[in-house]
Amino acid sequence: MQKRHTSQDIADLLGISRGTVYRALNNAGRISEETKRRVLETAERIGYKPNKLARTLVLQKDIRIVAILPSIPEYFFGKIEQGIRDAEKELKDFGVSVTYYHTKAVNDVCGQIELFEKAIQEKYDGMLIIPANPVLLRPHVDAAVEAGMPVVALNNDLPDSKRLCFVGEDSMMAGRVAAELMGKFLAKKGQVAILSGFPQASGLRERAEGFISVMKESFPQIELIGTYEYFEDKEEAYQITKRLTIDYPQLAGVFLTTTTGLEASARAILDCGKQDVIKAIGFDVNDEIEELMQKNVIYAAIHQDPHAQGYYSLKILSRYLTDGKMPEKEHLYTRLGILLSERPSVDGYPLYKY
Numbered sequence: 001m002q003k004r005h006t007s008q009d010i011a012d013l014l015g016i017s018r019g020t021v022y023r024a025l026n027n028a029g030r031i032s033e034e035t036k037r038r039v040l041e042t043a044e045r046i047g048y049k050p051n052k053l054a055r056t057l058v059l060q061k062d063i064r065i066v067a068i069l070p071s072i073p074e075y076f077f078g079k080i081e082q083g084i085r086d087a088e089k090e091l092k093d094f095g096v097s098v099t100y101y102h103t104k105a106v107n108d109v110c111g112q113i114e115l116f117e118k119a120i121q122e123k124y125d126g127m128l129i130i131p132a133n134p135v136l137l138r139p140h141v142d143a144a145v146e147a148g149m150p151v152v153a154l155n156n157d158l159p160d161s162k163r164l165c166f167v168g169e170d171s172m173m174a175g176r177v178a179a180e181l182m183g184k185f186l187a188k189k190g191q192v193a194i195l196s197g198f199p200q201a202s203g204l205r206e207r208a209e210g211f212i213s214v215m216k217e218s219f220p221q222i223e224l225i226g227t228y229e230y231f232e233d234k235e236e237a238y239q240i241t242k243r244l245t246i247d248y249p250q251l252a253g254v255f256l257t258t259t260t261g262l263e264a265s266a267r268a269i270l271d272c273g274k275q276d277v278i279k280a281i282g283f284d285v286n287d288e289i290e291e292l293m294q295k296n297v298i299y300a301a302i303h304q305d306p307h308a309q310g311y312y313s314l315k316i317l318s319r320y321l322t323d324g325k326m327p328e329k330e331h332l333y334t335r336l337g338i339l340l341s342e343r344p345s346v347d348g349y350p351l352y353k354y
Contacts, residue, residue: 010039107231112132128314175209191263193254208227234264293339
């Protein structure tokens with residue numbers, strides 16, 4: 001990889017101070033025309049390009065960003081927050097700081113709207129948000145953007161809004177991958193129930209749509225049952241699964257769109273003694289899901305790399321705020337990983353290449 005030259009390189013080549021180089025490049029302060037000419041010629045010769053992010057340090061311009069995140073389940077959203085914090089550490093010297101607002105539940109849209117209004121009053125420079133309900137939040141997002149506060153959605157998208165971009169998984173693709181796995185695990189036949197967390201989340205709808213589309217295209221002998229909504233309630237997901245094992249004695253598979261449902265449904269399958277009959281597939285991983293995978297109740301989990309979602313969302317928003325650089329794409333997808341009972345850990349999983 002070719003080295004990116006800095007203003008310090010120019011200073012070293014010419015035997016002058018970095019401050020002199022800065023004044024020459026930015027036509028600021030008192031500097032002789034001869035020194036300015038030498039600096040500009042050297043910059044051209046070595047291919048120097050100014051790092052506008054670093055320039056915020058020199059200009060002492062603070063970039064204040066607010067992140068609105070759910071706090072539960074901590075094992076998942078804690079990883080997203082850690083990704084943001086890791087990026088924040090790297091950007092701290094450039095004047096970037098993040099304030100964290102939390103709602104307790106992932107679907108607490110009323111709490112998010114209150115925090116949104118608070119953020120606008122505090123006049124932050126930008127916002128990161130995991131939207132609970134894209135439809136209800138859309139006018140608030142658009143109002144914030146029009147007021148000069150760009151918004152990046154992560155983990156769950158805000159389609160048809162003025163948000164800057166989305167950082168997260170390709171939910172449709174994730175559902176399609178899950179369907180391919182289920183079809184192969186069931187040898188292309190049997191009954192499969194679909195259980196989804198809550199209908200307001202566009203990403204969860206897309207996971208279900210992707211799953212259903214592949215089942216209809218590639219596995220016509222698999223009968224789909226549902227979709228059943230459990231509204232991110234563990235007990236509801238548990239009870240739905242127990243009822244399904246009674247109502248559908250030939251049930252061979254269960255597809256869950258969230259970690260909460262996967263964990264609860266797998267417990268129900270185990271408690272009903274159906275672990276050798278029903279195969280569960282869902283998303284993400286925690287200690288209990290790893291345990292259930294090793295017991296061959298959960299056959300696969302799709303990993304969406306939450307740390308990368310947090311890390312790159314802050315990097316992208318900071319770049320936009322400091323030098324106006326637009327994201328390369330409207331949808332920036334983190335890599336998907338397939339976790340099986342033989343490899344239930346996500347340690348060392350590669351990040352999205354920013």
